[in-house]
Amino acid sequence: MTTPRLLSFLHRNYRTVREGYLVQALQSELKHEKSSNPFQSHESGSLGDFVLDWDASHSQDVVLRRYSPGEEIAVSSLLGSGSFEENSLLPRKVLMKVCIVKPGLSPVLQFDCDIFSRDDVRSDFNIRNAYYLQSRDCLGASNYRGPLFSSLDPLLQKSLKEYLIAKGIGVELTNFLLFHLHKKEHGQYVNWLEKLETMFAK
Structure with a gap:
């Protein structure tokens, strides 16, 4: 029989695993964006008199x-x-x-x-x-x-x-x-x- 305390424990751990995957996905996207920044060494145009x-x-x-x-x-x-x-x-x-x-x-x-x-x-x-x-x-x-x-x-x-x-x-x-x-x-x-x-x- 599943007790409320066990349900709470399972919910907390599921949330931790789920958010862990989200953090990994965010870190992966950050790494990609920072390593492939197309603007890092690219300059173009000027303000002129503005x-x-x-x-x-x-x-x-x-x-x-x-x-x-x-x-x-x-x-x-x-x-x-x-x-x-x-x-x-x-x-x-x-x-x-x-x-x-x-x-x-x-x-x-x-x-x-x-x-x-x-x-x-x-x-x-x-x-x-x-x-x-x-x-x-x-x-x-x-x-x-x-x-x-x-x-x-x-x-x-x-x-x-x-x-x-x-x-x-x-x-x-x-x-x-x-x-x-x-x-x-x-x-x-x-x-x-x-x-x-x-x-x-x-």
Whole structure:
């Protein structure tokens, strides 16, 4: 006859064995991630005239800024969900928002873009939306912001992309963001694994 005390003993030991396997799996994954870190000795791109304004270790996004006498440019970006290129060093695209403000004026010109990897060395970006906002207070409003970018004349689409490139949103910056955000996420994943291992090992 199985007593409650025996059941409790069996449950405790089953839990110990189960968590022991989990710790082993976590240690195996940690070892793999640390030994095969593709970003350890790989650098790509540069900030150019931008400065890193926000890059907290716990957050997924980064914010860059560039000030000049005639304007302020803010670039915020984070990795998109999913994977578009399984065998690439940089398999996920980056979602990038570019906001341009002229000193003394309220309107904001906002571009929503995707950065993608052409290969493990070069990147490029597409503009998904281009908005003209009356002020920063309109960011969450439902006011008309402009037509679908894909519906614009191809020459205008090309000209707007060239405008951003002239503002410093070129291949060096997109390379930096693509690589930096993948590297950042890899570090956060390793840190997450280490925390789980510590918790279950106790």
